């Protein structure tokens with residue numbers, strides 16, 4: 269089977285984007301894993317699979333696989349890349365439009381060389397994060413000390429830890445420990461945020477199913493929403509991740525989150541499967 273794909277990234281978070289709307293057969297789990305494999309395949313943090321639209325007005329739907337094969341409910345950086353892919357394919361109008369994400373429809377518009385998405389509402393409900401009710405406080409012991417975290421969902425689960433210095437945060441070790449915490453029904457993405465000022469944070473994210481990535485769009489949305497709720501930032505906020513900068517706005521009254529950020533086409537290809 270020959271599989272056409274686009275290799276893309278959003279602030280360094282990289283994707284294989286492939287159109288499954290014409291596929292005669294679905295790929296097996298091992299074939300999907302091969303696409304993500306940086307040695308035996310193309311290599312990416314996530315697969316963005318293009319599907320037929322589900323809701324009125326949407327031009328397409330997408331589903332998300334982490335590189336470990338797990339299914340995800342949202343991918344902010346990937347959604348920007350899908351929007352750019354759809355515009356170049358002539359599926360999405362120049363002015364933007366609607367995409368069906370696994371977490372519901374998201375509105376897209378193109379602003380200068382970037383994509384702006386209305387990502388829907390953030391949820392602070394622990395149930396939406398898959399966190400077992402009644403197992404508060406939101407703390408974990410790691411390396412002999414108590415670490416507090418906060419929870420939010422953008423359609424996928426996020427735990428956020430505020431640190432004084434992002435460069436020395438134990439991202440991989442503490443991120444893995446929190447992901448393995450049995451109180452999360454389906455693991456979580458673990459963000460580490462350093463507040464620079466009320467409109468600027470630094471963020472690193474140890475992603476579910478991918479490890480630390482250069483950027484996490486839904487993680488940036490969750491981080492700003494949680495920090496705004498705690499009075500640690502306002503809106504909009506510049507979020508500096510290792511791979512680049514995202515601009516996040518959170519409407520305090522509605523909980524609506526919007527994100528603006530870059531996208532990049534790296535190469536097109538055909539993979540023999």
Ligand SMILES: N[C@H](CCC[C@H](N)C(=O)O)C(=O)O
Nearest residue numbers: 340343344345424476485486
């Ligand atoms: N690892 C995430 C999916 C990708 C999110 C991230 N790449 C983004 O840009 O939002 C999860 O399992 O929920």
